[in-house]
Amino acid sequence: MINTQVSKRADSKPTARIWRIGQPGFWLLFVLEGLLIAGMLVFALYLLVPARAPLAQTADYATVRAAIQARLSGAVDDPPVEVAPGISARTSNVGGFTLNGYTYYYYREGQPGFDPLSRGAITRDQVELVSREQIGREAIVIYRMPSKERATN
Numbered sequence: 001m002i003n004t005q006v007s008k009r010a011d012s013k014p015t016a017r018i019w020r021i022g023q024p025g026f027w028l029l030f031v032l033e034g035l036l037i038a039g040m041l042v043f044a045l046y047l048l049v050p051a052r053a054p055l056a057q058t059a060d061y062a063t064v065r066a067a068i069q070a071r072l073s074g075a076v077d078d079p080p081v082e083v084a085p086g087i088s089a090r091t092s093n094v095g096g097f098t099l100n101g102y103t104y105y106y107y108r109e110g111q112p113g114f115d116p117l118s119r120g121a122i123t124r125d126q127v128e129l130v131s132r133e134q135i136g137r138e139a140i141v142i143y144r145m146p147s148k149e150r151a152t153n
Contacts, residue, residue: 060100061131064142067097068106069135089114102144104130109139117143 070076080088096105107113130142
């Protein structure tokens with residue numbers, strides 16, 4: 001009787017080769033990942049940045065702020081108008097005021113207002129937010145809309 005032993009390695013399959021990237025491949029993947037992350041950041045900024053430049057960068061900003069401040073302090077005659085039985089508001093708060101082809105409105109943050117946005121006559125996407133100002137002890141939000149009398153370009 002012949003007793004032969006067969007190695008278990010003879011029946012096993014050859015092992016798969018392990019593919020490894022070298023240093024140039026690593027840096028190529030690193031750069032591609034960086035470009036992907038930068039692209040996502042640019043896309044997110046595109047979605048978050050407003051389509052129009054804010055008014056704070058124009059020369060009208062100081063004029064608008066001074067006009068609203070004068071109306072709130074009483075330096076400019078801004079008679080009250082009755083908006084509901086027993087409730088009155090400043091004329092400029094209800095009807096706004098026109099400057100350079102735009103009608104500017106404002107409201108006191110955290111208080112009921114009578115401007116078109118606070119009344120629900122218009123929506124936020126119909127207005128252009130100008131700024132949020134601290135005038136005295138109150139936070140005032142200023143926004144604008146194209147005036148009806150504005151000439152088309």
